[in-house]
Amino acid sequence: MAAGGIGTRPLPSAIARAMGLVRPFASPFRALRRKPLGLVSLVLLVLMVVVTVFAPWVAPYGIDEATDRYAESPSLQHWFGTDHLGRDVLSRVLYGGRVSLLVGFASVVLGLGVGVIFGVLSGYVGGWPDILLQRLVDVFMAVPNILLALTLVASFGAGIGNVTLAIAVGIAPRAARIVRGSTLAVRELPYIEAAESLGMSSVRLMLRHVLPNIMAPIIVIASIQLGVAVIVEASLSFLGLGVPLNVPTWGNMLSGAGLRFMIRAPWMAIAPGIALTLVVVALNLLGDSLRDILDPRLRGSGGRAS
Numbered sequence: 001m002a003a004g005g006i007g008t009r010p011l012p013s014a015i016a017r018a019m020g021l022v023r024p025f026a027s028p029f030r031a032l033r034r035k036p037l038g039l040v041s042l043v044l045l046v047l048m049v050v051v052t053v054f055a056p057w058v059a060p061y062g063i064d065e066a067t068d069r070y071a072e073s074p075s076l077q078h079w080f081g082t083d084h085l086g087r088d089v090l091s092r093v094l095y096g097g098r099v100s101l102l103v104g105f106a107s108v109v110l111g112l113g114v115g116v117i118f119g120v121l122s123g124y125v126g127g128w129p130d131i132l133l134q135r136l137v138d139v140f141m142a143v144p145n146i147l148l149a150l151t152l153v154a155s156f157g158a159g160i161g162n163v164t165l166a167i168a169v170g171i172a173p174r175a176a177r178i179v180r181g182s183t184l185a186v187r188e189l190p191y192i193e194a195a196e197s198l199g200m201s202s203v204r205l206m207l208r209h210v211l212p213n214i215m216a217p218i219i220v221i222a223s224i225q226l227g228v229a230v231i232v233e234a235s236l237s238f239l240g241l242g243v244p245l246n247v248p249t250w251g252n253m254l255s256g257a258g259l260r261f262m263i264r265a266p267w268m269a270i271a272p273g274i275a276l277t278l279v280v281v282a283l284n285l286l287g288d289s290l291r292d293i294l295d296p297r298l299r300g301s302g303g304r305a306s
Contacts, residue, residue, distance in 0.1 A: 038289025041282035048279055052097035059091035063248065074267055081267040084257050089271050096248040097275060103164050103243075104229040111168035111229075112222055115175025120206055120214075122176065123183025134180070137173040145170035149232050153241045160243050163236055167229045175221050182214040216294035223290055227283035234276055250276045 051058050061067070066086040067078075074081040080089035122133040140148070145167070152166035186192065187210070195205050236242035237251025245252055250272040258269035 035289040035293065037285045038293075041286040041289070044278065044282045045286065048097065048275075048282075049101060052094055052101055055091075055094040055098055059088075059094045061088040061091040063087075063092065063095045065091070073265075080271040081265065083268050084261055084265065089268060092248045092253065093250070093271050093275050096250050096253055096272060097279075099160065099243055099247060099249045100230055100233055100237075100251070100276070101279070103160060103167070103233045104226050107164045107167035107229045107233075108171060108222055108226045110164065111171025112175050112218065112225065114168070115172040115221075116179050116211075116218060118172070119176035119179025120183050120210060123180040124187055124202065124206055124210060130180075133176070137176055140169070140173035141177065143170075145228060146232055146235055149236060150239075150241065153236060158236075158241055158243065163233060163242050166236075167232050170232070171225050171229065175218075175225070178217055178221055179214060182217050183210055186210050186213050220287055220291045220294060223283055223287035227280045227287070230276065230279055230283070 064087060067082060067088070068086060069078065069082050070084060070086045072078060072082045078088050078090065080093060083089055083092070118133055118137075122130045143151075148170045149163070149166040152169060153162055156162045156166075192205065192209060195209060200208075233242060234249070234251035234254070237249045238255045240252070240255065242251055243249055245256070253272040254269050254276075258272070261268050
């Protein structure tokens with residue numbers, strides 16, 4: 001009778017989360033409704049991604065479509081004005097955002113994926129593999145992201161693939177360090193010891209129990225590192241070491257003609273600068289909101305304040 005009662009009784013939320021019965025993404029995004037800045041940032045980011053992905057259908061002009069209006073100030077016909085070759089700046093900002101955001105997302109996915117794998121292995125296995133991996137992480141973390149990316153791109157050449165790989169190399173060790181710390185905390189929980197005593201394999205245990213319970217810091221890392229990746233890509237393009245110059249990105253739109261015509265046609269550089277600033281600020285605000293929601297130490301105080 002008692003056993004039947006226990007079997008039909010709903011599990012407490014903490015135990016359900018520990019057993020992986022609660023969707024890890026549902027709570028953070030539902031809680032964003034209590035964070036106005038985070039919610040506005042998320043909406044802005046989604047809007048920016050949509051308009052850049054569908055730039056061929058949203059942009060009023062083609063990527064290199066010239067008009068007879070050269071370096072014309074913003075007007076109803078050209079909302080962001082035209083550049084020195086008569087091309088619509090708004091259209092080029094939308095097309096440029098496709099490359100900037102593509103490189104940012106791809107580098108974060110690649111770098112975070114590698115970092116999570118090595119971080120979980122390092123924290124769970126321990127011993128000499130942990131020591132070796134962490135010393136390697138120390139070496140990479142001693143070099144700033146932008147300097148590391150500059151070195152790699154200068155060595156292997158420009159291009160979307162090389163830029164993405166160079167940025168991912170800088171993201172991976174930082175992600176691995178944070179994921180390792182979270183894995184060490186989860187590794188000592190009683191249900192991990194119980195699973196090990198039942199003979200569950202290490203790979204299955206890491207995938208089924210460890211990884212789902214460290215998703216909170218992974219989500220925060222992704223949102224913050226995405227802003228870093230967009231800034232690094234823009235910096236490389238600004239220096240002429242990013243994607244080819246004939247492909248518009250927010251970074252290379254700020255350099256070259258954008259610098260030469262800064263006095264005569266400042267909107268050529270202001271428009272991509274505003275787009276870049278909005279994306280980076282929105283990513284940072286979203287990351288701060290997610291950190292407040294997902295950090296257990298801040299979650300309790302936030303709930304009492306509300």
